[in-house]
Amino acid sequence: MPAPIRLRELIRTIRTARTQAEEREMIQKECAAIRSSFREEDNTYRCRNVAKLLYMHMLGYPAHFGQLECLKLIASQKFTDKRIGYLGAMLLLDERQDVHLLMTNCIKNDLNHSTQYVQGLALCTLGCMGSSEMCRDLAGEVEKLLKTSNSYLRKKAALCAVHVIRKVPELMEMFLPATKNLLSEKNHGVLHTSVVLLTEMCERSPDMLAHFRKLVPQLVRILKNLIMSGYSPEHDVSGISDPFLQVRILRLLRILGKGDDDSSEAMNDILAQVATNTETSKNVGNAILYETVLTIMDIKSESGLRVLAINILGRFLLNNDKNIRYVALTSLLKTVQTDHNAVQRHRSTIVDCLKDLDVSIKRRAMELSFALVNGNNIRGMMKELLYFLDSCDPEFKADCASGVFLAAEKYAPSKRWHIDTIMRVLTTAGSYVRDDSVPNLIQLITNSVEMHAYTVQRLYKALLDDISQQPLVQVASWCIGEYGDLLISGQCEEEEPIQVTEDEVLDVLEGLLVSNLSSPVTRGYSLTAIMKLSTRFSSVNRIKKVVSIYGSSIDVELQQRAVEYNALFKKYDHMRPALLERMPIMEKTASNGPTEIVQTNGEAEPSVVEPKHPPPVGQPASQGNDLLDLLGGNDVPVIPTTMPTKPASAGGELLDLLGDLSLGLSLMAFYLFDLFKTVNFLSIGIPPMTAYNKNGLKIDFTFERANPNPNVAVITIHASNSTEADMTDFVFQAAVPKTFQLQLLSPSSNVVPALNQGTVTQVIRVLNQQKQPLRMRIKLTYIHKGSAVQDLAEVNNFPSQSWQ
Amino acid sequence: MIHFLLLFSRQGKLRLQKWFTPLSELEKKKVIRDMTLMVLARPPRTSNFLQWRDLKIVYKRYASLYFCTGLEEKDNELLALEMIHRYVELLDKYFGNVCELDIIFNFEKAYFILDEFLMGGEILETSKFAVGGSVEEADTLQEVQEP
Numbered sequence: 001m002p003a004p005i006r007l008r009e010l011i012r013t014i015r016t017a018r019t020q021a022e023e024r025e026m027i028q029k030e031c032a033a034i035r036s037s038f039r040e041e042d043n044t045y046r047c048r049n050v051a052k053l054l055y056m057h058m059l060g061y062p063a064h065f066g067q068l069e070c071l072k073l074i075a076s077q078k079f080t081d082k083r084i085g086y087l088g089a090m091l092l093l094d095e096r097q098d099v100h101l102l103m104t105n106c107i108k109n110d111l112n113h114s115t116q117y118v119q120g121l122a123l124c125t126l127g128c129m130g131s132s133e134m135c136r137d138l139a140g141e142v143e144k145l146l147k148t149s150n151s152y153l154r155k156k157a158a159l160c161a162v163h164v165i166r167k168v169p170e171l172m173e174m175f176l177p178a179t180k181n182l183l184s185e186k187n188h189g190v191l192h193t194s195v196v197l198l199t200e201m202c203e204r205s206p207d208m209l210a211h212f213r214k215l216v217p218q219l220v221r222i223l224k225n226l227i228m229s230g231y232s233p234e235h236d237v238s239g240i241s242d243p244f245l246q247v248r249i250l251r252l253l254r255i256l257g258k259g260d261d262d263s264s265e266a267m268n269d270i271l272a273q274v275a276t277n278t279e280t281s282k283n284v285g286n287a288i289l290y291e292t293v294l295t296i297m298d299i300k301s302e303s304g305l306r307v308l309a310i311n312i313l314g315r316f317l318l319n320n321d322k323n324i325r326y327v328a329l330t331s332l333l334k335t336v337q338t339d340h341n342a343v344q345r346h347r348s349t350i351v352d353c354l355k356d357l358d359v360s361i362k363r364r365a366m367e368l369s370f371a372l373v374n375g376n377n378i379r380g381m382m383k384e385l386l387y388f389l390d391s392c393d394p395e396f397k398a399d400c401a402s403g404v405f406l407a408a409e410k411y412a413p414s415k416r417w418h419i420d421t422i423m424r425v426l427t428t429a430g431s432y433v434r435d436d437s438v439p440n441l442i443q444l445i446t447n448s449v450e451m452h453a454y455t456v457q458r459l460y461k462a463l464l465d466d467i468s469q470q471p472l473v474q475v476a477s478w479c480i481g482e483y484g485d486l487l488i489s490g491q492c493e494e495e496e497p498i499q500v501t502e503d504e505v506l507d508v509l510e511g512l513l514v515s516n517l518s519s520p521v522t523r524g525y526s527l528t529a530i531m532k533l534s535t536r537f538s539s540v541n542r543i544k545k546v547v548s549i550y551g552s553s554i555d556v557e558l559q560q561r562a563v564e565y566n567a568l569f570k571k572y573d574h575m576r577p578a579l580l581e582r583m584p585i586m587e588k589t590a591s592n593g594p595t596e597i598v599q600t601n602g603e604a605e606p607s608v609v610e611p612k613h614p615p616p617v618g619q620p621a622s623q624g625n626d627l628l629d630l631l632g633g634n635d636v637p638v639i640p641t642t643m644p645t646k647p648a649s650a651g652g653e654l655l656d657l658l659g660d661l662s663l664g665l666s667l668m669a670f671y672l673f674d675l676f677k678t679v680n681f682l683s684i685g686i687p688p689m690t691a692y693n694k695n696g697l698k699i700d701f702t703f704e705r706a707n708p709n710p711n712v713a714v715i716t717i718h719a720s721n722s723t724e725a726d727m728t729d730f731v732f733q734a735a736v737p738k739t740f741q742l743q744l745l746s747p748s749s750n751v752v753p754a755l756n757q758g759t760v761t762q763v764i765r766v767l768n769q770q771k772q773p774l775r776m777r778i779k780l781t782y783i784h785k786g787s788a789v790q791d792l793a794e795v796n797n798f799p800s801q802s803w804q
Numbered sequence: 805m806i807h808f809l810l811l812f813s814r815q816g817k818l819r820l821q822k823w824f825t826p827l828s829e830l831e832k833k834k835v836i837r838d839m840t841l842m843v844l845a846r847p848p849r850t851s852n853f854l855q856w857r858d859l860k861i862v863y864k865r866y867a868s869l870y871f872c873t874g875l876e877e878k879d880n881e882l883l884a885l886e887m888i889h890r891y892v893e894l895l896d897k898y899f900g901n902v903c904e905l906d907i908i909f910n911f912e913k914a915y916f917i918l919d920e921f922l923m924g925g926e927i928l929e930t931s932k933f934a935v936g937g938s939v940e941e942a943d944t945l946q947e948v949q950e951p
Contacts, residue, residue, distance in 0.1 A: 011909055051912060058818055058911065060833075080946045087915055094826045117942045127924040128824060152938065155928060163924040189929040196926050234931040237886065244930045247883050287882035322851040327882060358850040 004037055005030075007051045014059070027056050038069055046073060047084045054088055067092050067099050074106045079118065082110070086121045095131035104134050111141040116152055119145070123153070127160035135164040139171050146178040151187040158182070158193035162200045169204055176201075176208075183218050188235060188242055191222070195248045202255050213256050216263045220270045223249045227274065238282045250274070250291040257299030264300040271296055275308055286316070286324050290331070297335050310335070310342040317349045322358055329353060329364035336371045347372050351381070354388045362388075366396060370403040378411040382421060390428050397432035401425050405437055415448040416494060419455055427462055430469025438471050442478055443586050454494035456483040461498065463508055468517045474525045477512060480505060481529025482583060485536040502537045506530065510546060524557055531565045535580045544569055686801040692778065692793050696723035697752065699732070699780070701795075703802045712767050713774070713802050719760040721752040723784070730782040732762055737775055741767040752782065774798040805925035806884075807859060807874040808835065809918070811907065814868055816840040819907050820914055824925035839863075839872050853881050864888050868904050890932070891921060897936050916942065 005013075010030060017023035034049045042049075050069050057063035070093060073085025093100050103125070110122035123145065126138060142164060145157035165172050175197070182194035202209040226241050226249075235242040253271075257264040274292045279285040289312055296309040313335075316328030329350070336343045350372065353365035366388065373381045382404065389400045404425050412418035422441055425433065445455050459476035467473050480487065484505055490497045512518050512526040527550060534543040547569065550562035568576050686703040693699070700718045721727050730750045736742045747762040768774060776795040781788065811820040818836060827835070842854060843863045854861040856874070862884040863872040871888045875881065892902075894917050899906040907914050920935045922928055929935050 007912075008909055015908075055911065058821065060818075079942075079949050083916065083942070083946065084912065087912060091821075094823070096826060096828060115945070117938075117945055120938075124919050124923055128919075129826065131826075156923065159923040159926055159928055162926065166924075188931055189934060192927060192930050234933045237890075242930050243886060244883065244927050247880055251878075251880075283882055284886050287880055287886055290882050291880050322849070323853060323882060323885070326851045326853055357847075360851055360853055360855065 004033060004045050004049055004052075007048060007055065010052050011055060014055075023059075027059070027061050031056065031061070035065060038065070043076070046076075047078075047081050050088050051084050054084075054091055057091060063092055067097060071099065071102055071106070074103065074110075079115070082118060082121055086125045090125055090128055094129050095134075100131055101133060104137055107134070108138055108141060111138065111145065116150060119153055120156055123156040123160045127156065127163045130163060130167065132167045135167045136171070139164050139168070139174060143174055143178055146175065151185065151190045154185075155187070155189040155193040158190065158197045162193075162197050165197075165200055165204065172201055172205060172208070176211075183215060183222065188245055192242075192245045192248060195219075195245070195252050199248070199252045199255060202252070209255065213260065213263055216253065216256055216266050219249050219253055219256075220267055223253075223270055223274070227277065237284045239279055240284050240288065243284045243288055246274075246288050247291045250288070250295050254295040254298050257295070259300070261300055267295075267299070268301060268305060271301070272305055272308065275305075275312060280315075283321070283323070286319075286321075286327075290316075290327055293331060294334075297331075297338070306339060307342060310339060310346075314346045314349065317346060317353070322356075322361060325353060325356070326358070326361050326364060329361065329368055333364065333368050333371065336368065340372075343368075344372060344374075344377075347377065347381075351384045354384060359393065362392065363396065366392075366400060366403070370407060373407045373411060375411045375413075378407065378413060379417070382407065386421070386424050386428070389425065394432065397429045398434070401429045401433045401437075405433075405440070415451055416454070418444065419448065419451055419458075423458055423462065426469065426472040426475065427466070430472040433471050435471075438474050441475050445475070445479060446482075446583050447585050449585070451494070452479075452483045453486040453492045453497075455479060456487045457492050457495070457498055460487055460500065460505070460508070463512075467512060467515055470519050470522050473512060473518065473522050477509060477522070477526040477529040480509065481525075481532035484529075484533045488537070502533075502539050503542075506533070506537075506539065506542060506546075509533075513546075513550070520555055520557060523555065524561060527558060527561050527565075531561075531568075532580045534569075535577050686799055689797060689799060691717070691776075691795040691797075692780070692791075694791065694793075695784075695789070697721055697727065697780065697782070699778075701798075703799070711769050711771075712765055715764040715766060715802070717760075717762050717764065719752050719762075720756050720758075721754055722756050724754050725785045726754045727752040727782040727784045727789075730760055731780070732760075733779040733781075734764060735777045735779075736766060737772065739768075739770045739772045740774065741769075743767075773800070774802055805876055805879070806922065807876070807925065809922070810836060810839055810870075810872045811914075812836075812840050812870050812872070813904060814844070814870070816844060819869065819904065820911060820918075822915070822918055822922070835874075839874075843870055843872055852885060862888070866892055869907070887922075887927060891918065893932065894921060894935050897932070898939065913939075 014023055014026055017026055030052065034053060037045060037049050046069055050066055050073060053063045053066040053069075057066075066088060070085050070088035073081040074089060076082060076085065089103060093103065107122045107126055107130075110118050111126075113119050113122070123142070126134065126142070130138070142157050142160045145153050146161055148154055148157070161175050161178075165175070179194070179198065179201075182197070183191065185191050185194065198212055198215070202212055223246060226246055229241055232241050235245075237243050240246070250271075253263075253267050257267055271292055274288065275296070278288050278292075280289065293309040293312050296305050301309075310332075313328045313331055316324045317332075319325060319328075332343050332346070332350070347369075350365055350368050353361055354369065356362055356365065366385075369381060369385060369388075373385075385400065385404055385407075389397065389404065392400060404421065408418050408421045412421070422437075422444070426441075445451070448455070456479045459472075459479050462472060463476045463480075486492075487505060488500055488502055490499055492498075509526045509530050513523055513530075518526070527547070530543055530546055534540050537543070547562050547565045550558050551566050553559045553562060568579070688700055688702040691699045691701045698720050700720075702716045702718065704714045704716075717732060719730065719732065728751050730747075730752050732744075732747065734742060734744060743765040745763040745765070747760055749760055752758075752760050766774065775798070777792065778795055779790070779792050781790045783789070805824065807823075807825050809820070809822040810818065812818050818840075821832070821836065823832065838856065839861070842856065842861070846854075846863075852862055852864055854863070859874040859876065860879065860881055861872065861874055862881050863870055864885060865871075871892070873884060873888065875884055895902045895907070895914060898913070898917055899910070917935065917939050920929060920938045929938075
């Protein structure tokens with residue numbers, strides 16, 4: 001068999017290939033030749049063949065059949081073989097491979113080899129990719145080499161020890177004795193790797209940290225010598241002596257000085273010296289300054305030093321070099337929590353960075369800007385941030401919009417400003433805002449009573465311009481539905497009132513219904529808005545026509561709404577005004593602003609920590625709103641609230657709502673009324689009844705009269721579940737006609753266990769002063785087999801004893 | 805600690821790959837693909853730093869080759885630029901006016917030099933002369949053994 005071609009030759013040949021297919025063909029041919037050569041156990045050319053295989057592996061072709069050959073090369077006595085063998089091992093034989101462990105013995109032997117370069121190869125391979133088992137087996141050898149006087153081996157052993165500790169942290173203790181004299185070395189390689197080893201140990205173990213604190217003076221001395229020493233050609237980088245070692249020492253000092261007064265005191269001077277004397281014209285000097293600043297901020301440094309550090313960062317921000325600016329913004333983000341005022345001084349520079357072309361810098365600047373917003377600078381900052389929102393890339397818009405909302409909510413100087421700001425966000429970045437901003441905004445608008453006319457006018461004008469941004473359109477239609485009367489009356493204090501007719505407004509709303517740009521949710525909003533205008537406008541006939549058309553819409557949601565509204569027109573016209581009344585001021589229960597707007601992949605803490613409350617499915621505190629949902633579709637925003645803490649008050653809130661919208665609610669509760677039949681009853685007890693039984697959920701009512709008030713009926717509901725899956729987040733809600741008063745106490749739990757293994761009970765107290773027949777409308781919500789279920793039901797079959 | 809060091813050309817061809825964490829072949833290929841796409845897409849005159857997953861990516865272009873490295877959160881990016889530069893200087897000293905072809909045809913030498921400069925994701929030797937010296941001595945050892 002002819003000698004296999006040389007590596008160079010192969011590379012040259014492969015590079016002549018003009019197509020991928022040609023290259024693949026050459027590679028396959030060569031692989032076949034190499035495979036047969038391996039089969040022949042050819043020692044002479046094994047090295048050459050493996051080298052070629054490694055080249056082909058780099059091009060992306062499979063090379064696993066060479067793994068064992070690498071092992072054979074490592075075991076060979078020739079240095080050339082070992083060199084290529086270990087290289088192959090590092091490329092092909094990581095710890096996921098089965099044959100990885102077979103290396104252990106070879107490495108062990110080579111660690112004790114007479115030639116330091118062979119020992120070096122073994123240490124390198126172990127230190128780059130040794131598995132935990134290998135590290136455990138060979139830690140002793142490494143420890144031995146750590147104590148040798150040969151600096152070439154000592155530095156390699158140190159980094160190998162670092163790897164061992166990373167893989168098997170329990171072995172850390174073993175290396176402690178060997179660290180005794182590490183820092184007295186003169187050799188920079190050994191010094192550097194020793195500092196890395198000490199850093200690793202201190203980071204992993206508080207005991208080690210305490211133990212090594214005594215090294216602070218020695219480290220300070222070494223650093224001082226580096227700075228003061230004369231020119232050393234082998235370590236010099238642009239006039240600075242061994243910057244790599246300087247940075248590592250600074251990093252170790254940071255860890256040692258953190259939280260410890262004495263150590264921090266001991267390093268104060270040297271830090272000040274480095275901070276003031278380091279040459280900043282080149283990147284290398286700035287690298288050292290960067291590390292120094294990080295150290296100063298982390299340890300217990302005196303305030304003068306801290307101010308020095310922040311000023312260095314401020315200077316960085318003005319540097320022409322983009323890398324320096326990026327690094328400055330990152331560091332300022334870390335320090336903004338602790339040294340807020342100092343960072344504020346650089347606010348204008350930071351805001352300028354928003355206009356930078358570099359995406360990484362822009363992002364950091366945005367995060368930092370949000371962190372710096374406060375009551376004093378809100379107007380100015382918001383102007384800049386809104387300008388940024390206009391012009392930034394889509395990847396930023398969602399985060400920026402969330403940030404703006406949050407900041408506006410916290411620091412808005414006036415309601416008008418707040419509304420203007422939100423409008424600006426909706427019009428410029430409307431498609432990127434989060435879903436919950438719509439209900440939040442609606443709540444804000446409702447509560448700013450004096451701004452209603454202004455708000456609806458602005459929103460109307462915005463709609464005329466653009467109907468593609470759904471959140472904006474939804475808020476606008478809701479407002480027009482609510483405040484349409486203000487819109488056409490032409491009253492507006494804040495700005496020039498516009499003249500608009502009823503027909504124009506209805507045109508716009510109908511336009512939303514038919515537009516392709518509108519999402520189904522938006523269509524729902526606009527249909528409800530049109531309906532609401534029937535009590536505010538005079539063109540009722542037109543509205544009737546629109547509503548009846550959608551009674552046969554394909555969209556089920558829309559159809560249902562239209563049908564209900566139709567019914568309202570036809571049969572319950574007398575109820576219509578009350579039902580479609582203006583919304584009352586909604587209580588703000590919890591701020592549901594977005595939270596992690598300034599998360600930067602774990603680097604900085606969020607600047608505003610608002611606990612995120614996921615909108616729960618039907619909470620008692622929002623019962624009122626949900627029941628309003630029962631009336632007229634989902635146009636009423638569900639105000640997200642905190643988890644139910646006092647459901648006992650739910651009844652109270654219900655009463656309040658019954659008071660406010662009493663007519664509407666109570667009449668709606670009646671609307672599928674049947675004449676109540678009186679029933680003869682036995683005077684012994686009141687029989688229980690099944691109020692609801694559907695989809696496996698059965699709700700029974702049991703009754704008792706409360707003493708001393710005979711007018712109060714105490715109903716206990718028992719909810720049981722005959723399906724095979726639990727029903728979780730079970731919430732029971734009830735509404736009664738106006739003449740009654742209802743109080744709902746806390747449920748026993750909100751999980752109805754499967755297969756009738758248990759029941760959820762809840763007590764309802766009904767006060768029936770007028771002795772009217774009892775009726776109830778109930779709403780059930782729960783999660784079953786992963787999906788949310790919601791159901792409404794009428795309960796009319798109350799035994800007459802319960803209310804007489 | 806450095807997680808990896810990659811060298812690739814402007815056309816995205818890999819010239820050197822050094823991994824300091826255990827990854828499967830598939831994962832390595834994904835990292836290589838992501839790095840080449842991200843770095844080659846960067847417009848000129850932007851910073852040399854990127855964020856990718858939980859790593860800081862530092863890259864620098866030297867003639868037709870991109871040097872790309874992945875760092876951990878606590879590592880110093882500016883120093884990483886110096887580290888890349890030092891490696892280039894070492895290659896330059898060894899090959900004499902190094903160019904991409906040198907690294908293509910002598911990739912194993914490039915690895916040997918790298919292994920005397922970095923180990924386990926950390927810098928092993930900070931002296932410019934010591935690294936070159938060790939590699940040359942090892943080369944001599946190789947020649948002495950082979951007639």
